[in-house]
Amino acid sequence: MFTRRLKEELKHIKSQNLYRERKILQKKIVNFSSNDYLGLSTDLHTKEKLCEQIDKLSLGSGASQLVSGYHKIQHELEKELADLKDTKKCIVVGSGYLANTGMLEALIKNEDTVLSDELNHASIIDGLRITKAEKIIYRHCDIEDLEKKIKNRKNKGQIFIVTDGVFSMEGDIAPLDKIYQISKKYDAVLIIDDAHATGIIGNGKGSLFHYGLKPDDMIIQMGTLSKAIGSYGGFICASDIVIDYLINKMRTLIFTTALSPVQNFISLSNLKIMKKEKFRRDYVLDKAKYIVDHLQKIGLNIHFKGTPIIPLIVGDESVALEIRDFLLENNIFVQAIRPPTVPKGTSRLRITVSYNQSEENIEKLISLLKIYYSA
Numbered sequence: 001m002f003t004r005r006l007k008e009e010l011k012h013i014k015s016q017n018l019y020r021e022r023k024i025l026q027k028k029i030v031n032f033s034s035n036d037y038l039g040l041s042t043d044l045h046t047k048e049k050l051c052e053q054i055d056k057l058s059l060g061s062g063a064s065q066l067v068s069g070y071h072k073i074q075h076e077l078e079k080e081l082a083d084l085k086d087t088k089k090c091i092v093v094g095s096g097y098l099a100n101t102g103m104l105e106a107l108i109k110n111e112d113t114v115l116s117d118e119l120n121h122a123s124i125i126d127g128l129r130i131t132k133a134e135k136i137i138y139r140h141c142d143i144e145d146l147e148k149k150i151k152n153r154k155n156k157g158q159i160f161i162v163t164d165g166v167f168s169m170e171g172d173i174a175p176l177d178k179i180y181q182i183s184k185k186y187d188a189v190l191i192i193d194d195a196h197a198t199g200i201i202g203n204g205k206g207s208l209f210h211y212g213l214k215p216d217d218m219i220i221q222m223g224t225l226s227k228a229i230g231s232y233g234g235f236i237c238a239s240d241i242v243i244d245y246l247i248n249k250m251r252t253l254i255f256t257t258a259l260s261p262v263q264n265f266i267s268l269s270n271l272k273i274m275k276k277e278k279f280r281r282d283y284v285l286d287k288a289k290y291i292v293d294h295l296q297k298i299g300l301n302i303h304f305k306g307t308p309i310i311p312l313i314v315g316d317e318s319v320a321l322e323i324r325d326f327l328l329e330n331n332i333f334v335q336a337i338r339p340p341t342v343p344k345g346t347s348r349l350r351i352t353v354s355y356n357q358s359e360e361n362i363e364k365l366i367s368l369l370k371i372y373y374s375a
């Protein structure tokens with residue numbers, strides 16, 4: 001019964017062109033689908049330093065942060081992240097997913113209201129699912145809709161506004177200048193998910209800094225170490241009170257083992273490189289604009305949003321898969337992103353630019369897409 005039920009469901013998924021498999025990319029294939037924007041996941045300097053220091057590092061943290069898993073290297077990493085985000089304090093947790101789900105569950109009470117952009121990341125959606133507060137979804141980056149829905153709220157408690165800084169599947173930057181003003185007008189807590197903004201916009205500091213805004217006690221910046229930083233782990237930067245509260249209340253910090261000191265060492269080393277080597281993000285943004293300019297010339301509906309994420313929306317799942325397979329035959333990988341990751345009818349090729357991609361391979365991607373669309 002049970003196995004048959006699963007089989008039936010998988011068959012249904014396949015019939016809709018929504019079946020997914022994990023793929024190990026061969027070495028010769030150029031990856032245009034990684035979030036390793038700055039190429040730091042393979043950085044030689046960090047590898048060398050890790051080899052030098054490996055004798056001094058525990059391979060595993062050994063326990064939860066609150067028991068004995070909090071090592072010196074994590075403390076240093078947190079100080080470096082707090083410095084990046086101009087906040088008093090920071091906590092590092094297992095992943096960005098754990099940061100969002102745990103933080104939202106800990107901070108938002110039943111009597112509160114939370115407003116969330118309709119295209120926010122799944123980890124925000126899952127975090128909000130756990131809370132019993134009033135949850136309101138506003139239209140993507142729509143300030144008027146946001147304010148209207150704040151005015152129409154039912155609960156009388158604290159207001160929270162949650163938004164991605166850079167939207168992972170669209171590549172656009174949230175209008176934080178306006179959202180910030182709304183948050184001040186209604187005394188709302190502003191939670192920004194800078195998973196894709198950190199290391200890229202605002203001189204690498206993130207979306208708040210992109211708009212020249214300053215953090216304060218009512219702003220929480222979260223992010224991940226697994227994208228532009230090229231490592232693994234999640235973090236939350238905020239005021240000391242917020243961080244002290246989360247250390248005491250956040251279940252995804254308390255009831256799980258701390259990250260390995262080896263992983264935190266990699267994060268810290270890569271973070272320092274990210275801060276110093278501005279040319280990496282300059283390259284990535286230049287090339288993203290270059291790709292868009294060339295694909296617009298052949299009439300594709302594609303836009304540069306100021307980030308390395310370039311969605312080529314084709315709508316139909318089977319078309320997205322066809323283009324993916326055509327590129328792959330030519331040793332270029334661009335993953336087809338389909339529902340439920342993106343809304344129905346908006347299946348797309350999500351092209352991402354990385355410092356690891358040579359100019360030659362960028363030209364190759366452009367000419368292959370030209371060939372596909374002229375055939």
Ligand SMILES: *Cc1c(COP(=O)(O)O)cnc(C)c1O
Nearest residue numbers: 095096097121123168195224226
């Ligand atoms: C990737 C991502 C996360 C989750 O981060 P992980 O460290 O991969 O768990 C959270 N929010 C957004 C917007 C993301 O793109």
